[in-house]
Amino acid sequence: xxxxxMRAVVVAAGLTAAIAAxxxxxxxxxxxxxxxxxxxxxSTHQADQGKFDEVEAxxxxxxxxxxxxxxxxxxQNPVSGGPSQITELRVGHRGPDGRxxxxxxxxxxxxxxxxxxxxxxxxxxxPNAAFxxxxxxxxxxxxxxxxxxxxxxxxxxxxxxxxxxxETLLDIAREQRRTSHGQxxxxxxxxxxxxxxxxxxxxxxGWKDQHASxxxxxxxxxxxxxxxxxxxxxxxxxxxxxxxxEPNDKPDSTGLADVDRFARFMRATKAxxxxxxxxKTPKAMTGSALFDKIGCATCHVRTxxxxxxxxxxxxxxxTIPPALxxxxxHPFGDFLLHNVGTGDGIVMAMPEHYGRKVYQIxxxxxxxxxxxxxxxxxxxxxxxxxxxxx
Numbered sequence: 001x002x003x004x005x006m007r008a009v010v011v012a013a014g015l016t017a018a019i020a021a022x023x024x025x026x027x028x029x030x031x032x033x034x035x036x037x038x039x040x041x042x043s044t045h046q047a048d049q050g051k052f053d054e055v056e057a058x059x060x061x062x063x064x065x066x067x068x069x070x071x072x073x074x075x076q077n078p079v080s081g082g083p084s085q086i087t088e089l090r091v092g093h094r095g096p097d098g099r100x101x102x103x104x105x106x107x108x109x110x111x112x113x114x115x116x117x118x119x120x121x122x123x124x125x126x127p128n129a130a131f132x133x134x135x136x137x138x139x140x141x142x143x144x145x146x147x148x149x150x151x152x153x154x155x156x157x158x159x160x161x162x163x164x165x166x167e168t169l170l171d172i173a174r175e176q177r178r179t180s181h182g183q184x185x186x187x188x189x190x191x192x193x194x195x196x197x198x199x200x201x202x203x204x205x206g207w208k209d210q211h212a213s214x215x216x217x218x219x220x221x222x223x224x225x226x227x228x229x230x231x232x233x234x235x236x237x238x239x240x241x242x243x244x245x246e247p248n249d250k251p252d253s254t255g256l257a258d259v260d261r262f263a264r265f266m267r268a269t270k271a272x273x274x275x276x277x278x279x280k281t282p283k284a285m286t287g288s289a290l291f292d293k294i295g296c297a298t299c300h301v302r303t304x305x306x307x308x309x310x311x312x313x314x315x316x317x318x319t320i321p322p323a324l325x326x327x328x329x330h331p332f333g334d335f336l337l338h339n340v341g342t343g344d345g346i347v348m349a350m351p352e353h354y355g356r357k358v359y360q361i362x363x364x365x366x367x368x369x370x371x372x373x374x375x376x377x378x379x380x381x382x383x384x385x386x387x388x389x390x
Contacts, residue, residue, distance in 0.1 A: 025305060028160050028327040030273040032079050038323035039159065039268040048265035049080050051258055056226055061248025063125035064136060064241045065107075065114075066227035071262060074152040074225070081269050083154040088225075089120040090346045091144040100347040103144045107136040108240055114138065116351040117237070119224055126241035134241050148344035150207050158205065159267030161335060162214050163306035163313070163324040166202040172334050176298055184298055186336025192354050194219060194232045196315025204335040208346075210353040213314040218262040220353055222249060230259045233355045271329045300332045 029037045036045035053072040056062045067088055068074050074086045095101045105114045107124075126134040140147070169188050177185040191203040194216040201212030211217040219232030229236055230249035236242055249257045256264075278284055291297060309325025312318070350358075 025326050025328055028157070028271050028306075028324075028329040030157075030271040030329070032082075032156075032273055033270070034079055035270065036268045037159065037270045039321050040264065045265065045268045048261045048268070051261040052265045053080055056228060058125050058128075059244065061228045061244040063123070063227040064239075065121040065124050065138060065237050067122050067225045069226065071221070075155050079156075081155040081266065082272075084152045086152045087149040088152070089122070089140070090118040090148050090150060090344070091120055091140050092118050092146045092346055093144050094146070100146070100345065102349050102352075103140070105138050105141065105144070107138060107238065109135060112136075112238060112240065114237060116349060117224075118346050118349045119352060121224075121227070121237075124241075125227075128241070130243070131241045136238060136240050146345040148346055150344075153207070154272065155266050156269045157271030157329060157331070158214060159269065159324050160271055160304075160306055160327060160329045161204055161331065162212075162267065162318075163311075163320045163327070164204070164304050164335075165307040165311070166212075168304065168307075169202050169204070169335055172301060173336055176334075180298065184338075186299060186334050186338050188336055192216075192358050193315045193317070194354055194358055196317050197358065199315025201314060202335075206353070208348045209335065209337055210348050213263075213318070214266050215259060215263040215314070215317070216354075218259040218266075219355075222259055222262070224352060228258075230257060232259065235356050267324065271331075274330070299334050299336075299338060301334045302332060303328055303330050 034046070034049065036042050039045075040048075052075075053070055055069045057069075062069060068086075072080045074084055075081055077084045091103045091105075093101050093103065102116055102118055103114075103120070105120065106112070107114060120138050120140055124136045124138070126136055166188075173186045173188050189203040189209045190200045191210055191212055193199045193201050193213050194211075195213065203209030203212050205211040205214065205217045206220075211220065216232065219230050222228045222230050223233035223237075227237065228249055229247040231247055234247045236246065249259055251257045251260075279288075291300075306324055306327045306329075307313070307320055309320050309322040311320045311325070313320060
């Protein structure tokens, strides 16, 4: 029996390393066939896709402010989970001190102001028959001078991305700095894992790497893109015109809520497949060699390998299954943040992407434990701009 806790950690780490050494690497499945990568059977995967594709109604909790009625509305090219040409609007402004501030957007003819967000929703559920005089459409005021549009991202194969170890991404950042003598250095952000309060991970999902977990990402999108509250994000953006009990997303007879099925669907998708015919052409092969020669692959990493099956991630809430463990895939990316001189000026909004409760817990820690250094600490540990909420 192991009685010393540190010894137990060492032994556990040794066992994980031993399992990883014994587990042969294999190529992750790729394709656009809507079939599972092996994490679940195909019927389960297709049922989860049905939830991903499902059109939400006001009676389901849609809105009051929203961008889309289903996940596939923004992620469906060439199949459900893929990227699209759909864009979303993000805005903000600089305060008197020159630092970024989240937007203040009046709705309801100025009676209510939406704050603490950078996202501007394109749609609203009212006015409608039940609320003929409630006008809540968001319109960007002239004061919000920083504006950008972001295209919807690919989700296919994101289960593999989630299963890449934090240390792997940190090692890539270190190697970039070493080989380029500091000229290239991707930034790894440690962000809160919403389903595991107090835990953090290296962010890799979203335009600003704001989530490390696909479940966190699902809860965020369900609220901010469709206006549907869930156990991770239980607070409506506005209660005007709202008629559905909170949280809107409730577990079904199997005990799973929609956010659980969204996360499982993404985890079970295959990686995007390469165009094998195009890859064999002389021009493509010449381009591939040039890609490596001039250093593109320093950041656009050709191949990543996931952690071993049985590894627990996301604050202990998810265990990497055999279908995702020790798999090689080819993302041509490093999932780090790089300053290439084209930043959109939008700083991550903590309440928006982590929920008010997580934000309050984290910010209380900054205010009480590190009062003099909270801005610097927030940027380093969580990759967010604490100064936007001073």
